[in-house]
Amino acid sequence: MNDFSFRFFDGRISGRLHRYAPVLAVLFTILLLTLLATSAAMGSFEISLPGLWAALTSPASGQTETTVLWELRLPRFIAACLVGAMLGLSGALLQGVTRNPLADPSLVGVSQGASLAVVALIILFPTTSLFWRPLCAFGGAILASLLIQWISAGRSSAQSLRFILVGIGLAALISSVTTAALTYGQINLAMEALSWLAGSVHTASWKVCQVLIIGFLVLSPLLVWVASPLAVLRFGPEISSALGLNVRRARFTVITLSVALAALAVSVAGPIGFVGLLAPQLVHRLIPSRPGTHLFLTAFVGALIVALADLVGRTAAAPIQLPAGLVSSIIGAPIFAILLLRRVRTSLS
Amino acid sequence: MKFLCLFALTAAVGISVVALAPAQAQETRIFVDGLGHEVEIPVKPKRIVSLRGEQFTAPLVEMGAPIVASVGDVVEGVNDGRPVIRGAYELFHTTFENSDIAFVGTTHQPDVEAIAALKPDLILVPDFAAENYSRYSVVAPTVVIKIWSNPARERYRRIADATGMLDAFERLANLYDFRLGEARHLIEEEGIDAQDIVVAVAEVNGKRLRVFKHYDAMTAVLSDLGFSRPEVVDGLNGERLDLSPEQLQSIDGDFLVSSYSERRFSGPSELRANWDNLIPGWDAFLHAPRHNQHILIPREIMRALSFRALEEVLAIYMSNIVTRKFVPFED
Incomplete structure (x- = not known):
């Protein structure tokens, strides 16, 4: 018996949780707070601990310590956490709906669509205002994923497989167009585009955080709502239909939510790899939980991965700044390989 | 004796006032940059940070501007693998090692905190990197220069104007x-x-x-x-x-x-x-x-x-x- 039940307000709020879920939530919160403290204290600009405390508790305008802490480090940390949480959630939703543990936002063309849109904007319209860049990334991500959903739409039970195959194919096609644009574009512009493609939260400001928080708050009710259809979808389309679920509608809603989350994250930070793939898998390895708990914990892990990647990226070789996307790939690739090997071993045994 | 004491006291007060008086604020003016920002910049900046090597740092070095930091790039086989300032390295052999110019990261992702640590009074940013404008401008007055605009001489004059080096520019021109x-x-x-x-x-x-x-x-x-x-x-x-x-x-x-x-x-x-x-x-x-x-x-x-x-x-x-x-x- 690994689960326990809870009931509040005369049963109006009730549920069942894995017994380790609250423990993990507390552990992740402590880890996140530790990372916050480390991120606030570390950087190219040295701040003593008393100075840090003073800047935190009684910020004085015009003081460099205050500026570095409140305008540079904190918004960057918060943006990294939100981007990571969104990418992790997006991956968890996709893995749930496709019942494929290798699904991530790049599968539905989000990263590729956003990348192509931004690269095209930089190379074809270099004088366009930078204000359009995140909007363009968001539009590109949505368009690419809609195209993949539209092509893969069908009534057959093999829809998940079809969705994955169409996703991989179209994402590869979009990537090849992006590569062509980079190859034939002016070298300076191509370098600028490549810098965006590396994925980083180095441009994060409070305004960016505001956009991410608002987006997250708007999408949160949907996240709560999709937990129960996701629980049913785990049994496959036939059983889900037999249980009374409108499979097409549920699948469309979950994928759209996943795309919206990833598009928002990518529009701010560029494509940051492995987070959508790794965060849900790590949580799944820790506790095999129900979708609601799984999503909740995945958001924590996603936030931890990107915040850690950003901290390492901006301090490890300072003043050279390594993009969070590069660091997350360096950290994520071996972990993912280990997870895969374990899975293979388990299935063989 | 009384006179001597009074004189010493007056002198001490005078010296203290001069020593403790806050540094005189720099004279400033409004400069409209390449993206239309109206920026209050020092008339004669003393601590300039350049975020583009061959377009900003090279002309600043040529004019003898007070530049405290620049971006650089690590290029295989050049300067023993240490970062180089494009253009300034090849033209004037200016390096981070043989000058007072500090390295603050690469062209496409400078380290804003390293810039802040140098307490600059002017930051020059190329237009392609202006997406980070809000972060630079909390550190120091930040001016965006369009680096692909022609004619080049006009671009150079804009840099000289922003950095208070028009005299040097005219002499070189x-x-x-x-x-x-x-x-x-x-x-x-x-x-x-x-x-x-x-x-x-x-x-x-x-x-x-x-x-x-x-x-x-x-x-x-x-x-x-x-x-x-x-x-x-x-x-x-x-x-x-x-x-x-x-x-x-x-x-x-x-x-x-x-x-x-x-x-x-x-x-x-x-x-x-x-x-x-x-x-x-x-x-x-x-x-x-x-x-x-x-x-x-x-x-x-x-x-x-x-x-x-x-x-x-x-x-x-x-x-x-x-x-x-x-x-x-x-x-």
Whole structure:
């Protein structure tokens, strides 16, 4: 018996949780707070601990310590956490709906669509205002994923497989167009585009955080709502239909939510790899939980991965700044390989 | 005695007042930058941070501006693998090691905290990096300069204006104009009509044959001397055009100019090999290379926004086109 039940307000709020879920939530919160403290204290600009405390508790305008802490480090940390949480959630939703543990936002063309849109904007319209860049990334991500959903739409039970195959194919096609644009574009512009493609939260400001928080708050009710259809979808389309679920509608809603989350994250930070793939898998390895708990914990892990990647990226070789996307790939690739090997071993045994 | 004590007390108070008085605030003015921001900047900045090597740091070094930091790039085989300031390294051999200029990260992702630690009073940002404008501007007054706007001299003047170095700019501009005047005078004396000499600026990069209408000092000096361009280039709206190798004939003229990289694996021999790979027999087909009238110019020097670059390219053109006998191209 690994689960326990809870009931509040005369049963109006009730549920069942894995017994380790609250423990993990507390552990992740402590880890996140530790990372916050480390991120606030570390950087190219040295701040003593008393100075840090003073800047935190009684910020004085015009003081460099205050500026570095409140305008540079904190918004960057918060943006990294939100981007990571969104990418992790997006991956968890996709893995749930496709019942494929290798699904991530790049599968539905989000990263590729956003990348192509931004690269095209930089190379074809270099004088366009930078204000359009995140909007363009968001539009590109949505368009690419809609195209993949539209092509893969069908009534057959093999829809998940079809969705994955169409996703991989179209994402590869979009990537090849992006590569062509980079190859034939002016070298300076191509370098600028490549810098965006590396994925980083180095441009994060409070305004960016505001956009991410608002987006997250708007999408949160949907996240709560999709937990129960996701629980049913785990049994496959036939059983889900037999249980009374409108499979097409549920699948469309979950994928759209996943795309919206990833598009928002990518529009701010560029494509940051492995987070959508790794965060849900790590949580799944820790506790095999129900979708609601799984999503909740995945958001924590996603936030931890990107915040850690950003901290390492901006301090490890300072003043050279390594993009969070590069660091997350360096950290994520071996972990993912280990997870895969374990899975293979388990299935063989 | 009383007088002496009073004098000592007055002197001590006076010295203390002078010593403890806050540093006089810098005189400021409003500067409208390349993206239309109205920025309050010091009239005479004392701690400038440059976020582009060959476009900002090189001209700032040339003008002798008080620059405290710059971005740099790590290039294989250059400066023993340590970061270099593009343009300033090749033109003036200015490095982070032999100057007071601090390294604050790479061109595409500078370290804002490292910039803040230097307490700058002006940050120059290229327009392509302006997405981070809000973060730079909380550190110091930040000015965006459009680095692909032409003419280059106007761009240089904007940098000089923002950094309070207009006097130095005028001095350097006058020197270049004097040398240009001397060169034009020599052309006239030699009985050469510059308009009759057609010079194409073209390069082969990978699978592309590219011709240029504007390419930093390489084309600026050609225009200053009054040489002509092939028709296909003259009609261009933009800065450059990719041509099919089959259109090679359209860039034929008296001289052909290309730039080579001073860096490893892309020097003059690699440049010729690129041409050979894309268009075998090109040097027999085109008039200029057939008659040894293909001029090669070092790219990093030519690309740096500076009067020194203009003067060096001017000297190359004078010795390769004006002061020697060459075989004229006939249509």
